[in-house]
Amino acid sequence: MQSKRISQAIAFTLFKLMSYAVIVILVLILGFIISRGIGVINWEFLTAAPEEGMTKGGIFPAIVGTFYLIIGSSLFSFPIGIMSGIYMNEYATDNKLASFIRIMTNNLSGVPSVVFGLFGMALFVNTLGFGDSILAGSLTLGLLSLPLVIRTTEESLKAIDNSFREGSLALGATKLQTIQKVVLPMAFPNIITGLILSIGRVSGETAPILFTVAAYFLPKLPNSIFDQVMALPYHLYVISTSGTDIESSRAMAYGTAFVLISIILIINILASVLRNYFAKKVKMN
Amino acid sequence: MLTIDAKNVDFYYSEFHALKNINLEVEKNKVVALIGPSGCGKSTFLRLLNRMNDLIDGTRMTGSVLIEGKDIYAPGIRVDELRKEVGMVFQKPNPFPKSIFENVAYGLRVNGISDKNFIEERVVQSIKSAALWDEVKDKLNKSAFALSGGQQQRLCIARTLAISPKVVLMDEPASALDPISTAKIEELIYELKKDYTIMIVTHNMQQASRVSDKTAYFYLGEMIEYDDTIKIFTNPKELSTQNYITGRFG
Numbered sequence: 001m002q003s004k005r006i007s008q009a010i011a012f013t014l015f016k017l018m019s020y021a022v023i024v025i026l027v028l029i030l031g032f033i034i035s036r037g038i039g040v041i042n043w044e045f046l047t048a049a050p051e052e053g054m055t056k057g058g059i060f061p062a063i064v065g066t067f068y069l070i071i072g073s074s075l076f077s078f079p080i081g082i083m084s085g086i087y088m089n090e091y092a093t094d095n096k097l098a099s100f101i102r103i104m105t106n107n108l109s110g111v112p113s114v115v116f117g118l119f120g121m122a123l124f125v126n127t128l129g130f131g132d133s134i135l136a137g138s139l140t141l142g143l144l145s146l147p148l149v150i151r152t153t154e155e156s157l158k159a160i161d162n163s164f165r166e167g168s169l170a171l172g173a174t175k176l177q178t179i180q181k182v183v184l185p186m187a188f189p190n191i192i193t194g195l196i197l198s199i200g201r202v203s204g205e206t207a208p209i210l211f212t213v214a215a216y217f218l219p220k221l222p223n224s225i226f227d228q229v230m231a232l233p234y235h236l237y238v239i240s241t242s243g244t245d246i247e248s249s250r251a252m253a254y255g256t257a258f259v260l261i262s263i264i265l266i267i268n269i270l271a272s273v274l275r276n277y278f279a280k281k282v283k284m285n
Numbered sequence: 286m287l288t289i290d291a292k293n294v295d296f297y298y299s300e301f302h303a304l305k306n307i308n309l310e311v312e313k314n315k316v317v318a319l320i321g322p323s324g325c326g327k328s329t330f331l332r333l334l335n336r337m338n339d340l341i342d343g344t345r346m347t348g349s350v351l352i353e354g355k356d357i358y359a360p361g362i363r364v365d366e367l368r369k370e371v372g373m374v375f376q377k378p379n380p381f382p383k384s385i386f387e388n389v390a391y392g393l394r395v396n397g398i399s400d401k402n403f404i405e406e407r408v409v410q411s412i413k414s415a416a417l418w419d420e421v422k423d424k425l426n427k428s429a430f431a432l433s434g435g436q437q438q439r440l441c442i443a444r445t446l447a448i449s450p451k452v453v454l455m456d457e458p459a460s461a462l463d464p465i466s467t468a469k470i471e472e473l474i475y476e477l478k479k480d481y482t483i484m485i486v487t488h489n490m491q492q493a494s495r496v497s498d499k500t501a502y503f504y505l506g507e508m509i510e511y512d513d514t515i516k517i518f519t520n521p522k523e524l525s526t527q528n529y530i531t532g533r534f535g
Contacts, residue, residue, distance in 0.1 A: 167380075170375075173365065173391075
């Protein structure tokens with residue numbers, strides 16, 4: 001009896017400690033970045049271009065570039081991903097094509113991001129002739145997030161009980177009407193969460209934009225989708241490894257990391273707020 | 286003309302022979318109860334009548350089902366049109382995450398009706414027919430999820446009535462409900478048969494005997510006996526039927 005209780009207590013303590021460890025790690029990372037980076041954060045840092053070999057000035061072009069890439073990749077991956085997710089869950093649940101797509105999607109999400117970068121360079125930059133551009137970078141990032149969008153959509157739709165579909169079909173609704181008016185609205189809170197989280201992923205990626213869009217130093221904003229841009233993760237990489245004066249740009253690097261982490265944090269908070277909002281709305285109307 | 290006329294119906298889930306040579310005729314404005322132990326094929330048969338089984342992969346049917354003389358498995362039959370004629374109420378209440386009003390209006394809207402006055406009139410009338418009006422008349426714009434299980438099921442009945450079907454299929458409509466809600470559904474079925482032909486699957490013998498005019502007893506995919514409810518419950522021809530309704534098995 002005694003030993004049973006002791007092993008129970010040990011197991012419980014172990015589980016508890018491990019889960020606390022996760023929090024400690026996160027707090028350490030955040031605390032480290034914030035304490036080092038917060039000093040350089042001011043209005044100029046957020047709104048000015050880098051100066052003097054990127055040791056002074058701000059990171060505004062990189063912030064703007066990251067936002068353009070988020071929007072561009074979303075325009076590409078959301079429609080394709082959502083529609084194929086719908087196809088796979090609603091139309092082709094049990095056929096060979098769907099399971100083939102599913103396997104391919106899983107494989108795609110296992111491809112290292114630097115390989116996406118290389119592929120993006122070969123296809124979009126060179127073969128299709130987009131050059132190093134927002135377009136090429138957005139398409140590459142879109143490819144990267146596509147498996148996530150498909151998977152999210154499929155899982156969200158799968159969570160909707162079949163009885164709702166049957167209820168709608170039994171009233172003479174077509175399959176498309178059922179998807180539009182019943183299934184999608186119910187799945188929407190979960191889908192939107194997944195979409196926003198995929199944005200978080202995209203905004204932090206460095207490798208895919210390395211060869212396709214990111215500019216080393218470009219203090220002006222882009223004029224078209226065929227221009228290069230700076231982007232936060234790549235900027236962070238540049239000023240941490242190959243700036244003109246790495247030591248004096250160190251503070252800038254932590255500031256950049258702070259901004260990048262803040263953006264992703266805000267995106268995640270936004271995801272849960274929107275999720276709750278839509279979950280309530282779906283119930284009410 | 287018969288409202289439902291099933292002839293030589295055989296049905297398979299892949300290799301499993303779920304229905305064996307079923308022949309069943311239902312006259313207008315009658316209530317027919319389908320009884321039998323779990324897995325006997327009664328729900329499968331019910332779902333044949335509005336082609337709900339089409340949604341399951343790997344199924345196959347032979348024979349014919351006529352609804353008001355029209356073969357519903359003939360090529361060129363539009364399933365969504367059929368389901369307007371043959372409505373269905375499910376075992377578990379499944380209202381949509383919409384308001385009470387919109388739940389009932391849904392069937393009208395998806396069938397292309399947009400006349401506001403007509404929809405409103407039909408919604409009110411359907412909720413009244415489903416004996417739900419007094420309970421929901423002040424909260425038509427509230428979520429249907431706020432209703433109790435029994436109210437939700439009557440809302441689902443109202444939703445079905447709104448599209449004016451000729452036949453209403455009910456798949457154990459009261460099995461998830463408490464006794465009071467069940468009694469309300471049974472009363473409702475009694476009222477509804479004035480205007481509709483009803484087929485109900487039930488595991489509850491008393492319910493079958495209370496609400497139905499005729500009863501069909503299914504066992505292992507065969508229809509063992511089909512007769513007036515009073516005969517089935519007082520003087521069944523088959524021993525198997527008698528054993529089932531007296532609770533000796535099943």
